[in-house]
Amino acid sequence: MICYPKWHLGAIGSAFFGGWAATILIIPRLADRYGRKWVFINSLIVTMVIMLLLIYVSTNINETIVYMFIAGGASSGRTTTGFVYCSEFLAPRWRIWFGTTFLCTTALTGFFLCIYFQYISKHYMYCASIGIITTTIGFILTAIYVEESPLWQLKKGRVAEAQVTLRKMMYYNNVEDADADIDALADIIKDDSQDVQMRL
Numbered sequence: 001m002i003c004y005p006k007w008h009l010g011a012i013g014s015a016f017f018g019g020w021a022a023t024i025l026i027i028p029r030l031a032d033r034y035g036r037k038w039v040f041i042n043s044l045i046v047t048m049v050i051m052l053l054l055i056y057v058s059t060n061i062n063e064t065i066v067y068m069f070i071a072g073g074a075s076s077g078r079t080t081t082g083f084v085y086c087s088e089f090l091a092p093r094w095r096i097w098f099g100t101t102f103l104c105t106t107a108l109t110g111f112f113l114c115i116y117f118q119y120i121s122k123h124y125m126y127c128a129s130i131g132i133i134t135t136t137i138g139f140i141l142t143a144i145y146v147e148e149s150p151l152w153q154l155k156k157g158r159v160a161e162a163q164v165t166l167r168k169m170m171y172y173n174n175v176e177d178a179d180a181d182i183d184a185l186a187d188i189i190k191d192d193s194q195d196v197q198m199r200l
Helices: 008-022 029-034 038-055 062-088 092-120 125-145 151-156 159-171 181-198
Strands: none
Touching: 008 062, 029 038, 029 062, 029 125, 038 062, 038 125, 151 159
């Protein structure tokens, strides 16, 4: 790496954010159209594959730059869509706490990595391995236990599907049946959507 010019090395990080910027207007839109869950899950799969390629396959800086660009593109689904996906399961008062924790965790991760590479080790494989493990756990738990966003289902008029999702959530939280409240919420969302379309 020391043989490469600084701009070439800097392109590794720039490629990640370039990939993110290239997909930020596309992938979240797909999530709005087709659902949060599968966009999020597919982004996790891409992230896991790219991390494995970076650790075990990449042999030169240009190949690494390409992989980082793809990883950045996946972040539009993994981070941006994932944030919305999780928020839609929370009550408004909890969304503030979630958003604050999310942003603080993101900032602290960058800070920790700076400390790690400056004072602990120059080997990125350990950090990348942790990332692969946590991403894999998130993928498995989401695929098996987490349903599609009930708020997205209601906005799309899929009231029956939203009822199934919310019943599972109520079961996990020991809440009694609330189908009447679900129907009322669906009507409110439908009316709001019609108002927005009329204004447009």
